[in-house]
Amino acid sequence: xxxxxxxxxxxxxxxxxxxxxxxxxxxxxxxxxxxxxxxxxxxxxxxxxxxxxxxxxxxxxxxxxxxxxxxxxxxxxxxxxxxxxxxxxxxxxxxxxxxxxxxxxxxxxxxxxxxxxxxxxxxxxxxxxxxxxxxxxxxxxxxxxxxxxxxxxxxxxxxxxxxxxxxxxxxxxxxxxxxxxxxxxxxxxxxxxxxxxxxxxxxxxxxxxxxxxxxxxxxxxxxxxxxxxxxxxxxxxxxxxxxxxxxxxxxxxxxx
Amino acid sequence: xxxxxxxxxxxxxxxxxxxxxxxxxxxxxxxxxxxxxxxxxxxxxxxxxxxxxxxxxxxxxxxxxxxxxxxxxxxxxxxxxxxxxxxxxxxxxxxxxxxxxxxxxxxxxxxxxxxxxxxxxxxxxxxxxxxxxxxxxxxxxxxxxxxxxxxxxxxxxxxxxxxx
Numbered sequence: 046x047x048x049x050x051x052x053x054x055x056x057x058x059x060x061x062x063x064x065x066x067x068x069x070x071x072x073x074x075x076x077x078x079x080x081x082x083x084x085x086x087x088x089x090x091x092x093x094x095x096x097x098x099x100x101x102x103x104x105x106x107x108x109x110x111x112x113x114x115x116x117x118x119x120x121x122x123x124x125x126x127x128x129x130x131x132x133x134x135x136x137x138x139x140x141x142x143x144x145x146x147x148x149x150x151x152x153x154x155x156x157x158x159x160x161x162x163x164x165x166x167x168x169x170x171x172x173x174x175x176x177x178x179x180x181x182x183x184x185x186x187x188x189x190x191x192x193x194x195x196x197x198x199x200x201x202x203x204x205x206x207x208x209x210x211x212x213x214x215x216x217x218x219x220x221x222x223x224x225x226x227x228x229x230x231x232x233x234x235x236x237x238x239x240x241x242x243x244x245x246x247x248x249x250x251x252x253x254x255x256x257x258x259x260x261x262x263x264x265x266x267x268x269x270x271x272x273x274x275x276x277x278x279x280x281x282x283x284x285x286x287x288x289x290x291x292x293x294x295x296x297x298x299x300x301x
Numbered sequence: 302x303x304x305x306x307x308x309x310x311x312x313x314x315x316x317x318x319x320x321x322x323x324x325x326x327x328x329x330x331x332x333x334x335x336x337x338x339x340x341x342x343x344x345x346x347x348x349x350x351x352x353x354x355x356x357x358x359x360x361x362x363x364x365x366x367x368x369x370x371x372x373x374x375x376x377x378x379x380x381x382x383x384x385x386x387x388x389x390x391x392x393x394x395x396x397x398x399x400x401x402x403x404x405x406x407x408x409x410x411x412x413x414x415x416x417x418x419x420x421x422x423x424x425x426x427x428x429x430x431x432x433x434x435x436x437x438x439x440x441x442x443x444x445x446x447x448x449x450x451x452x453x454x455x456x457x458x459x460x461x462x463x464x465x
Contacts, residue, residue, distance in 0.1 A: 068324075070382060122325040123386065127379040158325045167322025174316035178309065179396055238403070242396045246316070247323055251393035252386050255363075258428035262436060276424070284402035291406050 050087060050105045052143045054112050057081040059150050060136075061092075061099050062114045063129050068121035070256050072263040074099065077133045084137035095268050121252060128153045161201070168197040168247055176243025181236055185243075188234040192221045192244035211282045214248050218286030221245060226294050226301060237301070241287060250279045306347055313391040314340030320390055331383060334373050338388030342366035346392065355419065356426045359392050363430025366392075371438040385431065394423040 061078040065071075074094045078101060082090045091102040099114040132153065136146050159167070172193030176186040196217045203213035218241075225240040234240060253276045261269035294301060317339025321332040346362035370384030397420030404413040 068382065068386070069380070073380065073382070121386075123321075123383045124325050124327040127328075127331070127383055130380045131378070159322055159327075163322055167319050170319040171316060171323060174312055174319060175395070178312035178316055178391065238399060242399045245399065246390070246393065246395045247320070249393050249395045249398065251390050254393060254424050254427055255385060255389045255431050256382075258425075258432035259435060262432045280398050283398055284405070287399065288402050288406050291403070295406075 050103060050110065052147075053082065053085045053087060054101060054103055054110060056143050056146050056150070058099060058101055058112045058114050059147070060129060060133050061094065061101075062116055063150060063154065064126060064133075065094065065096070065099065065116050066119045067126040067129065068119060068123060068252060069126050069130075070263075071095065071260055071265045071268045073130070077130070080137050081133055084140060085143070095265075096271055122158060124158075125153055125156065128156075165194055165197045169193040171247050172196070172244040174243075175246040176239055179239050179242045181239030181243060184234045185236055185239045188225060188228045189240045189243040191228075192224050192240060193247065195220050195224060196244060196247060211278055214279055214282035215286035215289070217248060218245055218283045219290045220286075222287040222290035223294075226290065230298075230301075245283050245287070248279070248283055250276045253279075306344070309347065310340045310344050313343035317387050317390055320387060324387065326383065326387070328379075331377060331379055334377060335370075335384045335387040338366050338369050338373070338384050339391050341369055342388050343391050356422045359423050360426040360430040362392055363389060363427045364434045367431045367434030368438065371435060381435070389427060389431065392423070392427055394420045397423055 057078045060081060061074045064077055065074045069077075071094050075092050078092050078094075078099070079090060082088075082101075082103065087103050089104065091100075093100045096119070097116055099116065100111065102109055102111040104110070129150070132146070132149055135141065158164070169190045170193070172189040173186045176189035177183075181189065199217040199220055200213055203216060221244040222237075222241055225234075225237040225244070228234050228240070229237040253272045257269050257272050257276065260266075260272065291301065314336050318332065318336035321335065326332050326335070342362045342365055345365035346358045349358040349361040352358060352361075366388035367385060370381045370388055373379075373384045374381035397416060401413060401416040401420055404410075404416055
């Protein structure tokens with residue numbers, strides 16, 4: 046074995062961290078680290094992962110060695126997730142040298158996500174199609190498209206100001222609701238409810254909802270409850286944003 | 302027929318397709334397949350309409366999408382999460398959150414509680430459906446691996462006996 050245990054531990058932690066950051070489930074993170082360490086000849090590793098931290102302890106000549114990775118916030122990037130997953134599989138199967146694994150991790154990390162324009166268009170068209178999906182008509186969908194664009198701008202602006210997720214979701218959904226109500230009152234569209242639903246679909250925590258029970262059934266109750274809190278907070282933020290917009294319109298405009 | 306079944310599935314498919322942009326999926330094949338999962342899930346949802354319960358419909362659709370994504374993850378060698386996360390999107394209760402809040406603002410407490418409970422149970426149905434399907438699939442692949450191992454052991458034993 047050419048690589049030291051330290052390097053192997055470091056590579057395993059980085060791999061797990063990246064899978065966690067890009068939207069992987071906890072059991073996937075723990076299994077990846079475990080398989081990776083076993084493939085490189087380190088057995089009986091103690092691995093603990095929750096959405097905010099990964100702790101791995103291995104033993105070297107009877108002495109414990111621990112590494113902690115603090116994960117702050119995650120952005121879902123399924124492309125990178127699938128690449129890291131693939132990398133860990135390849136590394137375990139072909140016993141790639143640890144240095145080249147580290148290099149590949151850095152390479153995948155530095156890959157650019159979709160450009161701002163593409164992302165803007167995805168937000169717009171997501172709102173467009175979801176509005177049609179929730180039985181809005183074509184004019185509603187066009188207004189929803191504009192709402193989707195405004196969502197992306199809001200989120201971008203908020204993330205530059207480093208505000209928390211709760212606040213940025215609340216502000217984005219408030220802006221959506223204002224635009225929708227304004228356009229309906231101007232006669233550009235018919236159903237403000239359909240527009241708002243279509244546009245908030247990109248904010249609703251769908252990933253967390255699907256992963257909660259999977260985590261709990263896999264035995265990660267801490268993660269499950271953390272994510273449950275996240276889902277409730279996000280849903281609450283969206284509801285508060287729209288409620289704020291609606292009640293100010295009702296209060297100052299005397300009705301919707 | 303066209304308006305009731307085909308169109309919603311098409312919208313579900315297209316919304317899942319463009320959502321791939323938000324989740325940064327780059328591989329075109331995977332984008333297409335996972336969006337198909339979204340359409341398929343909604344098709345299952347509509348097929349389950351005779352059960353006359355939204356929760357049941359969501360549950361069946363979630364099971365369908367989860368099984369679909371597990372199979373696709375085998376075929377396309379990508380984590381099942383990718384297909385699952387995108388396929389489930391049309392079922393996520395965005396409408397439920399909105400209407401709950403709207404009744405809340407109007408002060409209609411009875412409807413507020415009813416809608417709120419419905420939204421929570423839809424979210425629960427999705428979560429349970431997904432986890433049941435993936436647990437089943439794990440069991441299935443475990444037994445498959447076990448069988449494979451047995452067969453391999455038999456071959457090894459056979460070789461050993463013949464080489465003697």
